[in-house]
Amino acid sequence: MRFGAPLFAALAMLITGACVFAAMGQQPFSALYLFFVDPLMSAYGMGELLLKATPLMLCALGLAHGFRANVWNIGAEGQLTLGAIAGGGVALFWGAALGKFALPVMLCAGVLGGMAWAAIPAVLRTRFNTSEILVSLMLVYIAQFLLVYLLHGAWRDPEGFNYPQSKVFEDSQILPTLAEGMRANMAFILALVLAGVSWIFSTRTFAGYRMLVAGLAPAAATYAGFSEKRNIWLALLIGGGAAGLAGISEVAGPIGRLQLSISPGYGFAAIIVAFVGRLHPLGIVLASLLMSLLYLGGESVQLSLQLPSAVTGLFQGTLLFYLLAADLFVGFRLRVKPRAVPEPMARPQTEATP
Amino acid sequence: MSAEHWFAIFVSTVIAATPLIYAALGELVVERAGVLNLGVEGMMLVGALTAFAVGHSTGSLLLGYGAAMLASMALALLFGFLTLTLQTNQVATGLALTLFGLGLSAFVGRSFTGLPIHGLEPVFHFDWVVYGSIVLFALVSVFLKRSRLGLQLRAIGESPSAAHALGQPVIGIRYAAVLFGGATSGIAGAYLSTALTPMWVEGMSAGRGWIALALVVFATWKPVRVLLGAYLFGGVTVMQLFAQGFGVDVPSEILSMLPYVATIFVLVVICRNPRTILLNQPASLGKSFHPDT
Numbered sequence: 268m269r270f271g272a273p274l275f276a277a278l279a280m281l282i283t284g285a286c287v288f289a290a291m292g293q294q295p296f297s298a299l300y301l302f303f304v305d306p307l308m309s310a311y312g313m314g315e316l317l318l319k320a321t322p323l324m325l326c327a328l329g330l331a332h333g334f335r336a337n338v339w340n341i342g343a344e345g346q347l348t349l350g351a352i353a354g355g356g357v358a359l360f361w362g363a364a365l366g367k368f369a370l371p372v373m374l375c376a377g378v379l380g381g382m383a384w385a386a387i388p389a390v391l392r393t394r395f396n397t398s399e400i401l402v403s404l405m406l407v408y409i410a411q412f413l414l415v416y417l418l419h420g421a422w423r424d425p426e427g428f429n430y431p432q433s434k435v436f437e438d439s440q441i442l443p444t445l446a447e448g449m450r451a452n453m454a455f456i457l458a459l460v461l462a463g464v465s466w467i468f469s470t471r472t473f474a475g476y477r478m479l480v481a482g483l484a485p486a487a488a489t490y491a492g493f494s495e496k497r498n499i500w501l502a503l504l505i506g507g508g509a510a511g512l513a514g515i516s517e518v519a520g521p522i523g524r525l526q527l528s529i530s531p532g533y534g535f536a537a538i539i540v541a542f543v544g545r546l547h548p549l550g551i552v553l554a555s556l557l558m559s560l561l562y563l564g565g566e567s568v569q570l571s572l573q574l575p576s577a578v579t580g581l582f583q584g585t586l587l588f589y590l591l592a593a594d595l596f597v598g599f600r601l602r603v604k605p606r607a608v609p610e611p612m613a614r615p616q617t618e619a620t621p
Numbered sequence: 622m623s624a625e626h627w628f629a630i631f632v633s634t635v636i637a638a639t640p641l642i643y644a645a646l647g648e649l650v651v652e653r654a655g656v657l658n659l660g661v662e663g664m665m666l667v668g669a670l671t672a673f674a675v676g677h678s679t680g681s682l683l684l685g686y687g688a689a690m691l692a693s694m695a696l697a698l699l700f701g702f703l704t705l706t707l708q709t710n711q712v713a714t715g716l717a718l719t720l721f722g723l724g725l726s727a728f729v730g731r732s733f734t735g736l737p738i739h740g741l742e743p744v745f746h747f748d749w750v751v752y753g754s755i756v757l758f759a760l761v762s763v764f765l766k767r768s769r770l771g772l773q774l775r776a777i778g779e780s781p782s783a784a785h786a787l788g789q790p791v792i793g794i795r796y797a798a799v800l801f802g803g804a805t806s807g808i809a810g811a812y813l814s815t816a817l818t819p820m821w822v823e824g825m826s827a828g829r830g831w832i833a834l835a836l837v838v839f840a841t842w843k844p845v846r847v848l849l850g851a852y853l854f855g856g857v858t859v860m861q862l863f864a865q866g867f868g869v870d871v872p873s874e875i876l877s878m879l880p881y882v883a884t885i886f887v888l889v890v891i892c893r894n895p896r897t898i899l900l901n902q903p904a905s906l907g908k909s910f911h912p913d914t
Contacts, residue, residue: 339712391885397892400659400712401835405881408828416874535723538716575731577823580724587717588699591709 273543273550275596276589277557283585293572301571302564312563314449318521320559321451322347322513322530324458326537327555328465329509331546333502335469336478337485340388340503342403343510344534345410346381350511351518352414353380355525358440359422359433369440373519374512381511382504384410389503393496399503407534418527433525442520454516461509462548469548474501510534531562532580539587558583630863632746636817638855640665640809642754644833645840645847646761647805652837653765654798655778655905659715660700661806662830663722664693668810670726670733673821677738682815686750689811690804696722697803701796708909723824733821740819750812757805762844774798778903781910791910806830828881835884839891841901850887857883 284302285295306312326343333340340346354377362369384406391397415431424434442452469475481488481498489495517529540558544550565579644661651658668689676685700718703709741748765771774794777784781791813829814821832854840846861876892898 341716387885391889395889395893396895396898397885397888398838401831401838401888402885404831405828405835405884408881409878412874412878416872419874420872535720539720542713575728577724577727577731580720581728582724584717584721584724587713588703588721591703591714591717592707595707595709 270545270550272590272593272596273545273554275593276543276586279589279593280582280586283589284582287578287581288574291574293574298568298572298574302568303560305571306560306563306567311448314445314451315563316556316559317445317449317451317455318559319562320555321455321458321520322517322533323537323540323558324552324555325454325461325513325516326506326510326534327540327544327551328458328461328548329506330537331541331544331548331551332465332469332475332478332505334541335482335546336498336502337482338499338502338506339400340385340403340506341400341538342385342388342405342407342534343506343513343537344530344532345403345407346384346507346510347514347517347530347534348407348410348414349384350377350381350514351525351529352410352417352514353377353383353511354515355433355436355518356422358436358519359525362437362440367439369437370442370519373440374515377511377515377519378508379511381507381509381514383507384511385503385507389500392499392503399499403503414525414529415527418525422525424524431527435524436519440519441523442516450521452516452520454512454520457512457516459552461512462552466548478502510537536583539583542587543590561586630859633859633862634852634855635747635751636855637858638851639751639754640812640817640829641833641836641851641854642758642809642848643805643812644809644830645836645851646754646757646844647802647809648833649837649840649842649844649847650761650765650774651798651802652906653778653842653903654774654795655781655903655908655910656704656795656799657711657715657907658697658700658718658799658802659712659834660696660718660722660830661802661833662826662828663719663725664696664803664806665722665810665813665826665830666726666824667696667722668693668807669814669825670730670810670821671807672811673736673738673814674730674733676815677733677736680739682739682741685815686808686811690807693807693810694800694803697799697806698796700803701799704909705792705795705799708911711907711909719830727823730821730823734823736821738815738819741816748816750808750816753808758844758848765844770794775903778905781905785910785912791912795910809833832880832884835888838898839887841891841897842903843901853887854880854883 281299285299288298289295307316326347330340330343354373357373357376358369365372387406388399388402391402392399418431418433422433424432442454444450444452445455477493478498478501481493481495513533514529518525536558540551540554544554561579561582565576568574568578569576644665648658648661671692672685672689675688676682696718700714703714704711741750765775773789777789777791777794785791810826813825836847836850839850858880861879864871864876
């Protein structure tokens with residue numbers, strides 16, 4: 268039943284979407300068709316779907332480990348930016364020296380960059396008791412300013428007419444695409460591998476089990492002697508590393524250089540993806556495809572109906588709201604007889620545990 | 622530096638602090654009732670857009686502020702319905718509210734980008750919203766410390782089950798607190814788009830809602846320290862603008878990081894001692910309450 272809630276939420280979002288389109292003077296059904304079906308009608312469109320799903324999937328898979336352990340890393344956007352900066356820096360300064368090893372080193376640097384950025388909230392939470400929610404979010408803004416600073420200064424392309432962007436990466440520094448004429452690249456395969464590894468980690472390893480217990484029953488975790496600090500560190504490093512990989516895959520993929528805007532809020536949308544996917548790797552894979560479709564649909568209605576593409580953000584927020592509410596109704600139906608137990612919906616993340 | 626120069630810095634500091642005061646005082650009341658609303662940023666953005674849109678089309682800023690309060694309260698009501706009636710997780714719902722507010726304001730606000738608006742007129746250096754922030758501070762302080770309802774609210778924040786056992790309307794008072802937080806976030810947002818920078822830009826709150834949340838922690842849930850903290854942050858924000866005047870040779874991007882770095886820094890200083898938080902944080906903060914349990 269817990270898998271019914273996302274379906275219900277998606278359906279409710281569609282109905283709301285139809286109402287929004289109708290309110291804007293559009294034919295609701297043809298607008299919905301343009302939004303949700305038309306982008307998928309071509310091979311190129313399917314490629315774009317995978318392309319945009321990749322960073323969402325990577326970020327959400329990492330974040331889900333944290334959410335499951337009650338660690339609220341909401342700064343994936345910043346960790347993504349740092350991953351792009353670290354990996355992009357390798358390409359710009361050591362790309363020539365590394366030759367054909369450049370790409371793997373870039374990917375590793377991206378992961379490490381994201382991890383380093385996530386290590387800041389981890390240190391502050393474990394050593395200074397500081398909320399990782401606020402710290403990780405503040406670091407999103409700081410990361411963006413760092414990128415702006417670098418691109419206006421030392422990392423700017425000297426032949427780029429003063430545009431705040433780096434020089435274009437070499438072909439050998441760009442992730443190979445999945446097929447000819449398609450922009451989706453190997454990062455999608457990496458994301459699928461990560462989904463498999465995530466599943467094994469959370470269901471088949473002791474470390475994953477410890478994080479699960481810490482999220483479901485913090486008191487039990489303490490009683491069992493599971494280190495809270497280790498869980499926090501692990502959760503943030505996994506989340507940061509995955510987001511960093513998403514960042515470097517974007518700049519060493521469809522973008523091909525460092526520029527001011529790397530992500531249209533993938534790091535934040537990934538929070539929604541993680542919840543809609545019930546914090547389960549397979550669910551996240553599916554949810555990231557849906558969320559990717561929301562981005563494509565936004566672009567599609569902008570092109571064909573001149574509606575603002577910001578409708579994507581509206582749909583994303585609505586989806587999460589419906590999901591949170593739907594969780595409750597799904598839970599209600601499961602009850603055979605009324606009992607005075609603590610609310611099952613008090614913590615949605617506990618619902619998603621396998 | 623002449624006296625006028627210093628006075629100009631003082632004025633800008635107070636103006637930069639004003640939206641933080643409104644948002645943080647509202648969130649402080651919400652948190653004292655035991656509810657953690659992480660949606661301040663989203664409510665501020667919707668407030669900012671509503672005030673701008675209504676102010677631009679009617680020409681009346683008063684109407685704009687009223688509409689902004691109502692719009693943000695509507696979002697707060699949604700948050701209240703989900704967390705208080707449906708008992709969803711407060712952290713997740715607050716995040717959802719922020720993302721929803723961001724998306725909604727960007728979507729509706731597309732047609733208002735780049736339009737002009739006649740900003741607030743100052744009366745003796747400051748506009749009425751600034752004076753209002755001091756009045757609000759006084760009201761919130763007296764309410765929490767000296768009024769019967771304030772005592773009820775604090776009791777509910779510490780122990781909702783005990784308050785419920787005494788016959789207090791836990792859910793009702795929490796609803797009222799959440800709505801109050803919505804109204805002040807609306808004013809805070811409205812101030813951004815009508816006074817601080819009289820225009821509408823997507824995502825213009827730039828993390829101020831989150832800074833307001835951090836301010837409440839910094840203030841250890843005490844109104845007077847919210848006021849001090851907000852002026853401190855206002856000062857840090859203004860420092861970027863006046864740094865060049867002092868002959869500081871630091872790139873502007875690094876200076877722009879200052880408010881965010883300062884937020885992290887003060888959070889660390891306050892939270893470093895777990896007992897400070899333990900003694901001051903409302904005991905039921907962030908926990909759902911169901912009357913049956």
